Amino acid sequence: MSSTEQATPSFVTDPxxxxxxxRAASPVSILNSEGGVPLWLIPRYRxxxxxLVDRRFGQDVRRAQRLADSxxxxxxxxxxxxxxxxxxPPDHTRLRGLIxxxxxxxxxxxxxxxxxxxxxxxxxxxxxxxxxxxxxxFAFPLPIGIICELLGFPTEDRxxxxxxxxxxxxxxxxxxxxxxxxxxxxxxTEQLDRRRVEPGEDMLTDLLHASEADRLTVTEVVSMxxxxxxxxxxxxxxxxxxxxxxxxRNPDQAAWLRANPAEMPTAVEEFLRFDSPVRxxxxxxxxxEVDVDGVRIPPDELVLLSLGSANRDPERFPEPDRLILNRxxxxxxxxxxxxxxxxxxxxxxxxxxxxxxxxxxxxxxxALAADERELTWRNTIMLRGLETLRAALHG
Ligand code: HEM
Numbered sequence: 001m002s003s004t005e006q007a008t009p010s011f012v013t014d015p016x017x018x019x020x021x022x023r024a025a026s027p028v029s030i031l032n033s034e035g036g037v038p039l040w041l042i043p044r045y046r047x048x049x050x051x052l053v054d055r056r057f058g059q060d061v062r063r064a065q066r067l068a069d070s071x072x073x074x075x076x077x078x079x080x081x082x083x084x085x086x087x088x089p090p091d092h093t094r095l096r097g098l099i100x101x102x103x104x105x106x107x108x109x110x111x112x113x114x115x116x117x118x119x120x121x122x123x124x125x126x127x128x129x130x131x132x133x134x135x136x137x138f139a140f141p142l143p144i145g146i147i148c149e150l151l152g153f154p155t156e157d158r159x160x161x162x163x164x165x166x167x168x169x170x171x172x173x174x175x176x177x178x179x180x181x182x183x184x185x186x187x188x189t190e191q192l193d194r195r196r197v198e199p200g201e202d203m204l205t206d207l208l209h210a211s212e213a214d215r216l217t218v219t220e221v222v223s224m225x226x227x228x229x230x231x232x233x234x235x236x237x238x239x240x241x242x243x244x245x246x247x248x249r250n251p252d253q254a255a256w257l258r259a260n261p262a263e264m265p266t267a268v269e270e271f272l273r274f275d276s277p278v279r280x281x282x283x284x285x286x287x288x289e290v291d292v293d294g295v296r297i298p299p300d301e302l303v304l305l306s307l308g309s310a311n312r313d314p315e316r317f318p319e320p321d322r323l324i325l326n327r328x329x330x331x332x333x334x335x336x337x338x339x340x341x342x343x344x345x346x347x348x349x350x351x352x353x354x355x356x357x358x359x360x361x362x363x364x365x366x367a368l369a370a371d372e373r374e375l376t377w378r379n380t381i382m383l384r385g386l387e388t389l390r391a392a393l394h395g
Contacts, residue, residue, distance in 0.1 A: 152202025
């Protein structure tokens with residue numbers, strides 16, 4: 001999920017007017033990346049959905065890097081971390097096959113008691129406080145707690161993971177990025193070494209055994225963990241915090257949800273559509289010429305598929321800019337589509353359901369404690385997430 005693109009401040013705060021303009025103007029727009037390589041952006045629902053299953057769009061980061069290098073120097077796409085999400089078959093098939101057994105809908109649903117236990121602990125810790133940052137104090141600890149549980153990592157280290165993923169995703173200064181990558185790799189290598197001596201009942205141990213059976217390399221194990229640690233927590237943190245903001249901004253919808261708690265799963269689908277945590281899918285490139293609704297993209301071009309725009313397309317969703325919690329339409333593309341469709345979608349939704357139910361039940365007077373203009377968003381073009389969200393828990 002990496003791109004060196006940095007977004008403009010207004011696009012970071014509210015990308016939807018820009019995306020609506022691009023969507024209305026043409027099936028494909030050309031943006032310029034920092035280095036000047038053109039990025040072909042596809043914004044309409046129908047075209048994005050079709051592209052997600054079209055094998056003429058490749059995702060292999062090493063090939064994408066060669067394409068970028070042939071145009072400009074210095075555009076870094078992250079070839080040192082190769083995982084299933086930036087690979088094409090057959091590598092993608094092999095890597096996904098190694099862990100998909102741990103992510104069947106049944107296995108994910110079986111995590112409900114763990115999710116509820118962690119969520120209850122977080123809410124208990126908040127109960128006596130007046131004002132909190134819902135991102136840092138509420139949305140963040142649950143997904144990271146779950147990922148630590150899955151991988152068998154110490155939960156005490158969770159704030160360090162957050163620092164690393166912020167540096168990596170926002171591509172802060174070059175030094176921060178390189179340092180975070182190096183520290184995270186060293187940490188993961190050390191965790192693997194420990195499992196060699198003392199195996200645990202966790203996913204990291206399973207991956208280690210797979211590498212010992214020559215089904216993946218140690219570098220691939222590190223990259224897989226990297227993907228799970230970042231992809232599995234940033235996204236869910238974003239979903240929980242933007243869902244909380246959407247409810248604070250739409251009191252009628254919050255009241256409806258409080259009166260209809262059994263509708264939480266339907267509401268979560270709408271939260272995913274309304275402010276999709278992954279607003280741009282992983283960078284793709286054309287392996288041959290592709291015609292997108294009359295616009296021809298030549299071979300070897302870098303392509304962005306805007307999931308956030310597709311999910312606000314009025315051709316697909318009536319009144320797309322309104323939060324309608326009982327919309328009852330789960331056809332959004334927030335988890336992607338096709339062979340790379342999110343492996344942890346059930347878990348992400350389960351976490352959001354449990355978190356939002358707890359928040360609404362425990363804090364009936366929850367209110368925004370910040371001026372709308374003070375809301376800050378994470379500076380990355382690929383993800384959509386709040387930096388902070390100050391709220392008064394007891395009104
Ligand atoms: C609400 C939370 C989440 C959202 C919105 C989300 C979104 C996505 C999207 C859009 C993709 C595909 C990107 C593309 O095709 O370019 C993806 C892939 C993936 N996600 Fe998630 N995700 C979430 C939670 C999780 C969780 C909790 C995990 C694991 C613990 C996870 C693991 C993965 C993995 C491993 C892939 C790569 C699949 C592949 O390449 O075959 N995600 N996710």
